Amino acid sequence: MKKNYISILCFTAVAALTGCKHDKESASVITGDEIKSHIAVLADDSLMGRKPFTAGETKAIAYISSQFKKEGLEPGNNGSYFQEVPMVEVTSTPSATMTITGGKTNISVNYLTDFVASTRQEVPEVQLTNSPLVFAGYGVVAPEYHWNDYAGLDVKGKTVVVLVNDPGYKSGIRGFFKDDTMTYYGRWTYKYEEAARQGAAGIIIVHQTEPASYGWSVVANSFTGAKLYLQQQDKHMSRCKVEGWITEDAAKKMFAAAGITGDFRALARKKDFKAIPLNLTATLSVKTKLKYSTSHNVIAVLKGSTSPGECILYTAHWDHLGIGKPDAKGDSIYNGAVDNASGVAAVLNVAKAFVQLKDKPKRSVVFLAVTGEEQGLLGSEYYATHPIFPLNKTVADLNMDALGDYGETNDFAITGKGQNDLEDYVAEFAKADGKKISGDKNPGAGGYYRSDHFNFAKVGVPALDMNNGAESTAHGEAYGKAKQKEYGEKHYHQPSDSYSPAMDANGMAEVANLLFKVGNKLANESTFPGWKNGSEFKAVRDKSMLVK
Numbered sequence: 001m002k003k004n005y006i007s008i009l010c011f012t013a014v015a016a017l018t019g020c021k022h023d024k025e026s027a028s029v030i031t032g033d034e035i036k037s038h039i040a041v042l043a044d045d046s047l048m049g050r051k052p053f054t055a056g057e058t059k060a061i062a063y064i065s066s067q068f069k070k071e072g073l074e075p076g077n078n079g080s081y082f083q084e085v086p087m088v089e090v091t092s093t094p095s096a097t098m099t100i101t102g103g104k105t106n107i108s109v110n111y112l113t114d115f116v117a118s119t120r121q122e123v124p125e126v127q128l129t130n131s132p133l134v135f136a137g138y139g140v141v142a143p144e145y146h147w148n149d150y151a152g153l154d155v156k157g158k159t160v161v162v163l164v165n166d167p168g169y170k171s172g173i174r175g176f177f178k179d180d181t182m183t184y185y186g187r188w189t190y191k192y193e194e195a196a197r198q199g200a201a202g203i204i205i206v207h208q209t210e211p212a213s214y215g216w217s218v219v220a221n222s223f224t225g226a227k228l229y230l231q232q233q234d235k236h237m238s239r240c241k242v243e244g245w246i247t248e249d250a251a252k253k254m255f256a257a258a259g260i261t262g263d264f265r266a267l268a269r270k271k272d273f274k275a276i277p278l279n280l281t282a283t284l285s286v287k288t289k290l291k292y293s294t295s296h297n298v299i300a301v302l303k304g305s306t307s308p309g310e311c312i313l314y315t316a317h318w319d320h321l322g323i324g325k326p327d328a329k330g331d332s333i334y335n336g337a338v339d340n341a342s343g344v345a346a347v348l349n350v351a352k353a354f355v356q357l358k359d360k361p362k363r364s365v366v367f368l369a370v371t372g373e374e375q376g377l378l379g380s381e382y383y384a385t386h387p388i389f390p391l392n393k394t395v396a397d398l399n400m401d402a403l404g405d406y407g408e409t410n411d412f413a414i415t416g417k418g419q420n421d422l423e424d425y426v427a428e429f430a431k432a433d434g435k436k437i438s439g440d441k442n443p444g445a446g447g448y449y450r451s452d453h454f455n456f457a458k459v460g461v462p463a464l465d466m467n468n469g470a471e472s473t474a475h476g477e478a479y480g481k482a483k484q485k486e487y488g489e490k491h492y493h494q495p496s497d498s499y500s501p502a503m504d505a506n507g508m509a510e511v512a513n514l515l516f517k518v519g520n521k522l523a524n525e526s527t528f529p530g531w532k533n534g535s536e537f538k539a540v541r542d543k544s545m546l547v548k
């Protein structure tokens with residue numbers, strides 16, 4: 001406390017006269033106004049919603065890199081501020097119906113109303129022809145939970161039908177997986193990956209609103225049209241031919257034809273559950289259109305003074321949705337002021353705060369603005385699989401995405417709370433400021449797997465995503481909750497997520513200041529924080545740390 005007091009004195013009284021900079025790290029140096037000035041530029045209509053491959057990308061990455069340069073940060077990629085991210089756009093057009101045969105009567109289900117299907121295989125067309133259907137429960141192989149839905153199963157040439165979320169979700173059994181908090185095994189992305197690892201020809205996820213946390217319309221909108229993926233050497237031929245979803249109603253008909261009735265979630269979460277061949281086959285085809293393009297991550301580094309080979313990483317995605325369907329007011333530019341000009345603005349200010357430190361951090365600090373988050377966390381996936389700074393020397397990833405624009409709060413929300421030791425650092429600084437820590441609003445929705453930090457978690461780097469909580473300092477919790485709800489319902493992924501001079505960025509500054517302090521502490525230590533016991537990311541980190 002004393003140190004803080006002295007630093008405030010120095011800062012307010014002496015700093016103006018002498019330019020004294022000491023102990024700035026113990027003060028909150030980032031202001032809401034500075035964050036707002038960057039948001040105003042990044043969310044301007046002239047950037048056209050910052051969509052990858054557009055003139056909006058060119059402008060956005062030029063602005064971010066010029067700010068890094070202006071602050072005196074070095075280029076992060078061998079003399080360049082950019083990392084090229086090669087992508088492929090796959091537009092999948094499935095056959096109008098999928099036929100399921102082998103039961104008493106054939107079942108024909110319709111595209112969009114009953115099912116969606118796409119492929120990432122970079123070929124003109126893929127086909128499933130009488131592919132045997134197997135109900136593989138939750139489609140999970142989780143050694144730390146002693147769970148294997150694929151045990152003793154050969155799915156080559158077959159199509160697996162799996163449920164969304166974890167076996168533990170809403171099971172009422174305490175300590176089964178993570179109770180109602182979704183683990184990565186519950187995410188649809190994982191289900192697709194595991195089915196491919198097992199060699200399945202196709203995968204169909206059964207949609208249910210509660211465990212998915214979103215309705216069928218979200219599935220129908222999200223899994224149709226052009227999708228971007230990272231280019232892969234194998235042209236995605238190791239992925240399933242067909243990746244799809246089916247409505248709960250259509251799934252019930254399919255299960256009934258195989259003699260399975262009742263609660264299939266309860267069936268699949270039984271301790272002795274074994275995959276069930278449905279004695280049915282599926283037939284459908286998917287035609288594709290392919291387009292290859294390159295987008296860019298922006299990266300800058302402040303070299304560490306004594307351990308430059310080790311680094312702290314800050315991330316925020318610069319991209320948003322571009323120009324799309326006009327809203328009721330006729331606005332068609334999805335500016336993404338909150339999502340995620342705010343996070344990039346915060347990273348630019350954290351970078352500036354580091355540069356202004358009197359004592360340079362011992363470890364390097366890397367600032368990475370990634371592309372393609374809105375298209376499936378692609379820029380961060382590319383960096384995590386093509387790292388510039390070695391991953392086992394990357395101490396932490398601190399991510400900011402869609403920071404709250406409703407002012408200061410008494411609490412901070414940690415996405416997917418309980419994962420790693422970085423939370424203890426946050427708690428320490430939050431406590432010093434008299435703030436509380438909360439988890440995310442809806443842990444069953446798997447928020448931890450929905451922004452860029454997740455790609456670092458996946459490769460073992462302890463990763464943290466943080467935002468303001470709901471407890472507004474000035475107006476109380478009901479106000480904060482109402483503001484969060486309003487954003488979610490009216491502005492999230494809408495043209496109205498745009499910059500306004502009335503925007504309150506003081507809460508954003510609180511998050512940025514806190515993560516600056518956390519990063520600065522990490523950058524001056526020699527230890528490596530790790531994953532908590534039971535985290536699905538602990539094993540990969542522990543293994544990678546054995547490599548020198």
Ligand SMILES: [Zn+2]
Pocket residue numbers: 339374493
């Ligand atoms: Zn978004």
